[in-house]
Amino acid sequence: MLQTIVSGLESGSWFALLGLAIVVVMKAADVPNFAMAEMGLVATYVGISLAAAGVPFWIAVLATLITGAVIGVLIDIALMRRLSSYGHFPLLLMTIGLTLALNAVVGLIWGHDPRSFPAPWTGAAVQIGGGVAIGVSQIVSIIVGLIGAVAITAFFRTQVGAQMRAVAENRSTARLIGVSAGRLSAIAWAVGGFIAAVTVMLQAQSALVSTLSPASLIIYGFVAATMGGFTSLLGTFVGGLALGVIQQFVGAYISSAVQFSVALLVVFLVLILRPEGFTKGMVLRDV
Amino acid sequence: MSETAQQVAAAKAVPPGDGPSGLAGAGIAANTVPGRTTGGSSTRTGIIAIIVLLALFAVPFVANTYVVFVVSLTLVYAVSTLGFNLLVGWSGQIGLAHAALFAVGAYGSAIGVEYGIPFLLTIPLAGIVAAVLALVIGFPAIRLRGFFLAIATLALGMAIVELLTMARPLTGGGGGMSVNVWSLPGITTAASTYFVVLAVAAIMFFLMRRALLGRFGRTLQAVRDLGQLTGSLGVSALRYRLVAFALSGFIAAVAGTLYGQLQTFIFPAMFQMNLLVPMLVMVFVGGAGSMWGPVVGAAFAIVLIEFFQDLGDQQAIAYGLVLMLAISVLPGGLTSLARRVGDSRFMARLRRREVAE
Amino acid sequence: MTTTAVATPVVQFVDVQKAFGGNKVLVDVSLDVRPGFTGLIGPNGAGKTTCLNVVSGYLQPDAGDVRLAGQSVLGRAPMEVARMGVSRTFQTPRLIPNLSAVENVMVGGSRHYRHGHLAELLGLPSARRDERVQRERAYALLEELGLDHPDRAANAFPVGSQKIIEVARALLNDPVLLLLDEPAAGLGAEDVDRLVNGLNAWTARNPEAAVMIIEHDLELISRLCPTAAVLHFGRIITSGAPKDVLRDPVVVEAYLGADVAAGD
Numbered sequence: 010m011l012q013t014i015v016s017g018l019e020s021g022s023w024f025a026l027l028g029l030a031i032v033v034v035m036k037a038a039d040v041p042n043f044a045m046a047e048m049g050l051v052a053t054y055v056g057i058s059l060a061a062a063g064v065p066f067w068i069a070v071l072a073t074l075i076t077g078a079v080i081g082v083l084i085d086i087a088l089m090r091r092l093s094s095y096g097h098f099p100l101l102l103m104t105i106g107l108t109l110a111l112n113a114v115v116g117l118i119w120g121h122d123p124r125s126f127p128a129p130w131t132g133a134a135v136q137i138g139g140g141v142a143i144g145v146s147q148i149v150s151i152i153v154g155l156i157g158a159v160a161i162t163a164f165f166r167t168q169v170g171a172q173m174r175a176v177a178e179n180r181s182t183a184r185l186i187g188v189s190a191g192r193l194s195a196i197a198w199a200v201g202g203f204i205a206a207v208t209v210m211l212q213a214q215s216a217l218v219s220t221l222s223p224a225s226l227i228i229y230g231f232v233a234a235t236m237g238g239f240t241s242l243l244g245t246f247v248g249g250l251a252l253g254v255i256q257q258f259v260g261a262y263i264s265s266a267v268q269f270s271v272a273l274l275v276v277f278l279v280l281i282l283r284p285e286g287f288t289k290g291m292v293l294r295d296v
Numbered sequence: 297m298s299e300t301a302q303q304v305a306a307a308k309a310v311p312p313g314d315g316p317s318g319l320a321g322a323g324i325a326a327n328t329v330p331g332r333t334t335g336g337s338s339t340r341t342g343i344i345a346i347i348v349l350l351a352l353f354a355v356p357f358v359a360n361t362y363v364v365f366v367v368s369l370t371l372v373y374a375v376s377t378l379g380f381n382l383l384v385g386w387s388g389q390i391g392l393a394h395a396a397l398f399a400v401g402a403y404g405s406a407i408g409v410e411y412g413i414p415f416l417l418t419i420p421l422a423g424i425v426a427a428v429l430a431l432v433i434g435f436p437a438i439r440l441r442g443f444f445l446a447i448a449t450l451a452l453g454m455a456i457v458e459l460l461t462m463a464r465p466l467t468g469g470g471g472g473m474s475v476n477v478w479s480l481p482g483i484t485t486a487a488s489t490y491f492v493v494l495a496v497a498a499i500m501f502f503l504m505r506r507a508l509l510g511r512f513g514r515t516l517q518a519v520r521d522l523g524q525l526t527g528s529l530g531v532s533a534l535r536y537r538l539v540a541f542a543l544s545g546f547i548a549a550v551a552g553t554l555y556g557q558l559q560t561f562i563f564p565a566m567f568q569m570n571l572l573v574p575m576l577v578m579v580f581v582g583g584a585g586s587m588w589g590p591v592v593g594a595a596f597a598i599v600l601i602e603f604f605q606d607l608g609d610q611q612a613i614a615y616g617l618v619l620m621l622a623i624s625v626l627p628g629g630l631t632s633l634a635r636r637v638g639d640s641r642f643m644a645r646l647r648r649r650e651v652a653e
Numbered sequence: 654m655t656t657t658a659v660a661t662p663v664v665q666f667v668d669v670q671k672a673f674g675g676n677k678v679l680v681d682v683s684l685d686v687r688p689g690f691t692g693l694i695g696p697n698g699a700g701k702t703t704c705l706n707v708v709s710g711y712l713q714p715d716a717g718d719v720r721l722a723g724q725s726v727l728g729r730a731p732m733e734v735a736r737m738g739v740s741r742t743f744q745t746p747r748l749i750p751n752l753s754a755v756e757n758v759m760v761g762g763s764r765h766y767r768h769g770h771l772a773e774l775l776g777l778p779s780a781r782r783d784e785r786v787q788r789e790r791a792y793a794l795l796e797e798l799g800l801d802h803p804d805r806a807a808n809a810f811p812v813g814s815q816k817i818i819e820v821a822r823a824l825l826n827d828p829v830l831l832l833l834d835e836p837a838a839g840l841g842a843e844d845v846d847r848l849v850n851g852l853n854a855w856t857a858r859n860p861e862a863a864v865m866i867i868e869h870d871l872e873l874i875s876r877l878c879p880t881a882a883v884l885h886f887g888r889i890i891t892s893g894a895p896k897d898v899l900r901d902p903v904v905v906e907a908y909l910g911a912d913v914a915a916g917d
Contacts (some may be wrong), residue, residue, distance in 0.1 A: 020598075041443045088624065095627035097390060097442055102580050103623045105573055110616030117613060211596045235447055264453075276451040279442070280436050476907070503774055510784060512770045514752060518760045521749045527731025528709050528741050530763035530826060539770075585751075 011141055013168050013257045019147040019215065020229075022154025023208050023251020027226060028233025028245040029161050030204035037173045037197030039097075040089060043104040045221030045230060047111035048084070048202050049209030052077035053218065056210060057126045066129060073126075073206050081202025085195050087241075116220045123222075126213035135171050153211055157204060158246040165242065169196060195215050225269070231254075232272050248279075276287035345502075352494055356487035365558065368490045370591075370598045371497040372554045377578040378504055379547025379591035385584030386513060387540035388520030390446040393433045393453030394575055397545045399460060399567035400426045401552020406475045406562060408464055415478035419496065421552045423546040429456070430545020437537045454568070461564045472563025475556045489557050496554060500547060505587060516540060517585070574601065577619055583629035593629075663689050663830050663863035664708060669717035671703055671887075678703045679714065680887040686830070689856060690864045692874035692881030692895060696908055699884040701867045702729060702744065705832045708865075709741050710734035721830060724898060736764065740828035744835050746815035754818045757807050758791035761822035765790075787825070794821040797854055799847030813840040824855055831864045837873050849876055871899060883907070899901035 012037050027045060034042045042048075056073030060066060084107065092099045125131070130145040137143060141159070173193050212218055229252060236248025252275060259271050352371075356364050380394045404422030409415050436448040461470050477486035507513060518526050519536045526533045556562050574597045581596045582589025600618060604611040662685035671679040678700045693701050706712040708719055710731035719726050726734050740761070765787060772780040779817045795803045797815050807818060816836055823831055837845050856862060868874050874881050875895040882892035885907040891898055898904055 035443075041447065042636055060555065088620065092623065097446075098580065098584055099623050099627045101390065101443070101446065102576055103575065105621060106616045106619035106623065108616070109573070109612050110620060113610070113613030113616060117610065232451075233445060235444075239444065247651040270455065270462075273451045273455040273458065276448065277455065280440060280451075506776060507770065507774050510773050511766065512773060514749070514756055514760050517749045517752060522747050524731070525743065525747055526760075527711075528735050528739070529761050529822070530732055530735035531760075532732050 010260045011137075012143070013261050014254060015143050015147055015151075017254030017257035018250055019253065020256065021250035022150045023212050023226065023249075024229040024252050024294070025246045025249025026154055026157050026204055026208040026211070027230030028237065028243060028249045029158065030201040030208065031230055031234040032237060032239055032242060032245050033161065033204070034197050034201040034236070036276065037176060038085065038089060038194040040100045040104060041231070042201065042240075043101075043227060044084070044107040044111055045201065045205045046227040046291050047108050047115070048080050049077060049205030049207075050115055050218065050220070050223050051080060051111055052202070052206035053126060053209040053213050054115055054124070056206075057124055057213065058119070060126065061256045064172070069126075070210065074203055077202040077204075077206025078199040079202070081198035081205075082195050084202075085198035089198070090191060090194065093167065108223075112220050121220050123217035123219040125217050126210055128214040131214055144215065150211045150215060153207065154246075154250075157207060158242065161200070161204070162242055164200065169193070173197060228269075229253075229272060234275050235276050277283065323606070349494075349498060353491075356483075357488050361484070361486045364486050364490050366598060368486075368493045368554075368558055368601065370594050371493050371595035372551050372558060373578060373597060374574075374591045375497050375500050376498060376548055376551035376556070376575065377582060377593050379544040379551065380575055381579050381582065381584060381586070381590050381593075382504070382508070382516075382547065383540050383544035384579050385589075386508060386516045386520065386587065387537060388439060389434075390442065390541065391430075391434065391437075391539060391544070391577075392446050392450035393430070393456065394455040394544070394548050394574060395567045395569075395572040396453035397426045397430055397433075397548035398552040398571070398575075399457060399562075400429060400545075400556065401549030402475075402559075402562050402567075403460055403467055403473075404549065404554075405553035406473060406556050409476045409478070415476070415553075415557075416492075419550055422553050423550045425550075426549030427546040429541040430541045430548075431538060433545070434538050434541025436540065437531035438534060442505060453572070457564050457567050460567075470564060472561055474561045475559070477557055477560055489554075492557070493554050496550060500550065502513070504547075506553075508587060577622075580629050581622065586629070589629065663722060663861075664865075665718075665720045666704070666707075667717060667718040669704075669707060669714045671700075671707060671714050672714065678887050679707070682717070682884075682887070682889055682891060684882055686863045686865055686890070687880075688861055688863050690852075690866060690878040692878035693865055693867045693884060694869075694871065694874060694881055694898075695884035700887040702834055703887075704884070705741060705865070705867065707832055708734070708830070709739055709832060735826070738764075738826070738829035740823035740826050740830070741832035741834065741860055742816065742819040742823050742834055742836060746812060748807040748815055748818060748821045748822075750800065751806055753804045754807055754810065754814075755788065755791045755795060755803040755817050758795060758821045758825055759787050761825040762787045762790070764826045771848075791821065791825060794824050794855075796853075798851035799844070811839075813844050816840065817844065820848065820851075827859065827862075829862055831862060833864065833866045833868075835867055835869065837868055837870045845870070845873060849873065852877065871895070875899075 027049070030045050030049075031042060034249070052073045055076045056069045060069040064072070068221055088103055088107065089100065092103060116164050128146065128149070130149065133145040134142040135145060135148070165174060173196075176190055176193055208230075209218060209223075209226070212222070229249075232252055233245050233249030236252070237244030237246075252272060255271060255275070256268050259265075259268050330526070354365070355367055359367075374396055376394070383389055383391050383394070401422045404425050405415065405418040408418035410423060413421065433449055433452045437445055440448055460467050463469075467473055477485055477489065478492070479485045480491065483491075506518075515526075515531055516536055518529065518531060519533045522529075522533075524533055526536075559566070577600075578590065578597045580592035582591070582593030600615065604614050660794055663686075664686040666682050666684040666686075669679050669682040670677075677690055682700075682704065693704060703712065707714050708721075708726065710726060710729050710733065713727060721734075721737055721739065724737070726737070728741075729737075749760065749908065752760075766783050768777065768780040768783050773784075792803055795818070800814060800817050800821070807815060810818065816839065820833065820836055823833075824907075836848060840848065856864060864877075866874065866878065878895055880892060881895045881898050883890050883898055883904050885904075890903050890907060891901050
């Protein structure tokens with residue numbers, strides 16, 4: 010029972026973080042980025058390769074994070090920005106094309122075998138009475154998830170974050186008052202790529218990742234983002250955690266075969282009942 | 297600067313409820329074939345259509361089975377894209393359940409035939425079932441716009457494919473089911489399927505052309521470009537949005553029934569992202585909102601798929617890169633290139649005439 | 654009832670109130686709009702467009718009533734109001750960019766199509782006739798309003814001509830009440846003349862119809878409207894013949910004051 014909850018919170022943290030990355034990019038650049046998990050995967054594989062080549066763990070982590078941010082900025086500048094005047098459809102399709110290409114690049118360079126990014130604590134566990142053991146990597150995922158959520162919330166309280174919100178509210182007006190939408194979208198993509206790298210790296214220090222794993226991760230990230238109405242950071246974070254716990258319980262007590270269906274059901278219910286996300290009207294009406 | 301300021305001020309004065317839908321539709325509008333204006337061009341289109349039909353009719357008599365199959369598949373995709381484009385291009389709604397509704401057609405027909413319904417009858421029946429489903433899927437369109445609608449419909453489409461997997465007694469589950477192929481007496485199965493496909497494609501394109509170039513298409517575009525403001529034209533935006541969903545679902549399923557006949561064996565994994573992505577590409581390449589774009593898009597996708605088949609592991613990267621390149625170079629789709637050229641030639645001629653006067 | 658009948662009002666605003674947040678946009682607006690032209694003038698932000706939005710069903714007033722030929726329009730969606738015979742244009746023209754001018758106008762003919770889309774799909778003669786009749790009416794209206802090249806795509810026209818197309822679209826439904834939101838903004842003098850002639854010709858054929866015009870071009874108001882009402886901070890401060898209204902010191906002050914404040 011407790012073990013199920015902790016496992017749920019662990020995977021929920023990944024969903025929540027990826028959901029936050031999606032929301033950040035959605036806010037500033039108005040793109041639902043289907044390639045978010047793949048961006049994290051590329052960054053993580055860079056880190057794994059460095060670690061395998063004998064680079065110290067923390068330096069490999071740093072390299073992973075920087076790679077994630079750089080990929081984000083590059084995608085924004087090279088591909089997305091010039092498309093924004095053509096409306097939603099090309100943007101959506103571009104992120105899908107990017108998903109295919111990045112996934113294939115990983116497969117081409119690193120192959121399709123599952124890999125992990127072993128941390129010094131991987132495999133270690135904490136005994137908490139009653140014969141229940143909790144993996145340190147699980148605790149790390151949950152704590153980093155929390156830190157990430159707080160950091161992003163704080164980020165939106167900075168001047169840059171406030172401008173980003175202004176852009177999200179009204180693009181043309183924001184341009185008029187002298188906010189550089191280009192700089193903001195680059196920052197948002199960098200932050201998004203950074204968080205995506207954190208997410209997949211957390212996944213890889215606890216479990217195995219491969220070219221197959223982003224497909225489900227991105228969907229759960231979108232579920233989390235949907236629960237926050239694609240705008241609320243709190244809703245996304247809580248939604249991701251809840252989704253993770255629900256998934257674990259469904260897997261443990263019903264069947265892992267219906268986990269995916271349950272996630273889809275959640276999306277459907279949220280969109281029908283509360284299209285603005287389930288935190289709408291609650292105290293923290295979006296940071 | 298002052299012009300922009302004026303526009304912003306004006307935009308603010310527009311009644312509430314317009315903003316998001318206006319934005320959502322705005323960019324999709326890229327390129328629509330202008331409606332016929334004279335009887336002469338209409339006659340010419342008719343003659344061209346008959347010639348094309350005759351040429352397509354001759355294919356099984358002159359080409360080998362492989363070519364017949366590829367042309368059949370192209371036509372099936374063209375019909376499917378006709379429906380997808382109706383939704384995405386003409387009504388401006390990014391609904392992403394198209395692959396699932398296509399699956400409903402394939403499965404509906406195959407199951408119907410197993411229960412003794414004649415195949416030809418299953419084509420409209422599966423279409424109607426899918427149209428009703430599409431209405432349910434489009435229901436969030438009442439409240440959601442743009443990307444939110446995309447996510448909702450994507451989830452619902454995935455749920456349909458999940459249901460197909462779960463309904464093991466009917467569908468064979470994840471393992472799939474084989475399809476009874478209907479055939480005309482006296483000719484090969486491939487040729488027979490081809491003629492059915494050709495007939496259905498011809499009927500669908502004929503009817504949709506009439507609807508889209510007439511009042512229905514005009515009103516759909518009004519709903520796409522004006523959103524709630526169509527209210528003051530006496531037009532219910534919501535009704536047209538839902539009708540677009542139903543109609544595109546119907547067409548998707550009709551194409552799906554034919555797809556089942558071509559593939560002869562169907563399984564749920566065929567109808568996931570791996571199908572939805574090429575479908576999106578077909579709409580995009582053909583040009584969202586164009587009349588004949590679906591044929592171009594389908595042909596492009598088929599060529600791409602056939603061409604990259606031999607690349608094996610590198611297929612996906614090539615596919616992704618070609619897609620990215622295409623979007624970067626021609627954000628309005630492949631057919632926008634032709635239009636751009638046509639436009640400039642028209643402009644040049646116009647300028648010449650003005651100088652002459 | 655033997656007195657010569659003053660035409661009964663087409664639209665009546667009865668003590669209409671509307672506030673956005675704490676911001677009162679319309680305060681006790683009462684106004685009778687009779688057949689023919691009525692001007693609605695006032696400085697920017699006076700609530701003129703809000704008035705039109707209230708009549709056409711886009712906004713519900715907080716209090717008061719709006720009656721169209723005696724029937725309240727409150728609680729009705731814009732589509733229902735349009736079907737009751739209210740047509741309007743928008744401050745920034747809202748056209749379908751890639752359709753031709755004449756097809757844009759045809760979109761406005763919803764009240765005149767007798768056939769459904771099924772008949773259209775089947776190509777029934779009645780549907781074809783409907784379509785042909787509306788196309789001819791659309792061409793005729795555009796010609797009357799002086800628009801050249803009616804088969805050109807709407808986005809190929811300058812903003813002024815787009816406004817003309819929008820007026821034609823609004824007229825195609827044969828409205829009993831036509832609402833024009835700054836129809837002359839962006840038009841050249843020649844185009845304004847055509848617009849005035851076209852509107853005059855149309856009202857001559859439809860003497861029962863009322864036309865409400867919001868316009869900053871006061872000369873246009875003087876030419877077209879026998880009466881004009883002046884809105885200022887959401888109140889109707891005066892109404893009457895344009896030449897009298899414009900000389901009214903209250904109006905002059907309202908305009909000058911607002912202009913100074915707005916700095917334009």
